Amino acid sequence: MKARLTTGTLLDRESYPDGRKEALKLWVVLARCFNSFAQNEAHHLKAFDLTPPQFGVLETLAHLGPMKMCEIGMKLLMSGANVTGVVDRLEKKGLVRRALEAEDRRMFRIHLTEEGGKLIAKFFPIHAGRIEAFTSVLTSKEKRVLTDLLKKLGRAQRHEAEPERVQA
Amino acid sequence: MKARLTTGTLLDRESYPDGRKEALKLWVVLARCFNSFAQNEAHHLKAFDLTPPQFGVLETLAHLGPMKMCEIGMKLLMSGANVTGVVDRLEKKGLVRRALEAEDRRMFRIHLTEEGGKLIAKFFPIHAGRIEAFTSVLTSKEKRVLTDLLKKLGRAQRHEAEPERVQA
DNA sequence: TATTGTTATACTCTATAACTATA
């Protein structure tokens, strides 16, 4: 196995300068961490007949209260047309409803229905429990350190990413 | 804004026990970190007419050498039918090719074509550079700490996730 | 019989652009 590292491979990570190697390694473990848990969650969501974007909308509404379409899009990084599609599917299942706003008749406010509220109230604690279990290999202090470092990293990325998104 | 936190919201994160709150916070910042960078990268990939799964396949082949379809699937957590689809699209663009394996005629080994090799050799360093820039808000030591904590977390998740995937 | 990979099907997500209605 070791012998193969330098044969037949077009890109050889070992040949990068240390700083770059370190950064790549960090990204690889971050992505793996996210993907394995997220895929697992997506699997659990299917038992509730939900997709990750649909769960994202329900969760956001449950935590922040009724929102406009465009607010949902901004919060979840979706384009307007995509929000329409996801909300359509949730509405068809009876989990959310569009309520006309008196002040400005161009917009709606999306509400959870009673059924949608029940669903998220049932699913979210289970989801949270899995997150708690998943992170339980870390001590409380490690979790705090990790959270702080990720916060720092995420802030940096958002500052770079936003101008790109605007001009695109 | 502060006043809204407890009104009209179905789920109130503040009311969770501390351990769960900590865990949820960690997951939120991890997901945000991953998503903002990954979305940004997906945007850059479009300039090369590639999607993230397609890039994943090219990158894997470039780093590990020619692979079987099922190996690609395992490495990238894709089902067999999905690998077929992604590889089909890459083959149509002339970036990879299926090479018949002498020993076992059921399987192929997927190779990068010269064009595919050139593409990934051009794109990957740019990608790596963006990762380096993105992580440059952290000191070298912070990166190491972060990497180690994520490794620990990822290992735990993989052990839980795999049995689930097998039985499904 | 088990494994490798494909085909068929159906659905969701996503981006983009053109469009309607309201402001």
Next chain:
DNA sequence: TATAGTTATAGAGTATAACAATA
């Protein structure tokens, strides 16, 4: 004119199941 949201279109990913060929 600008904004909120929809519609239309097209492509890509995904899951699932049924299938072919080979071992």
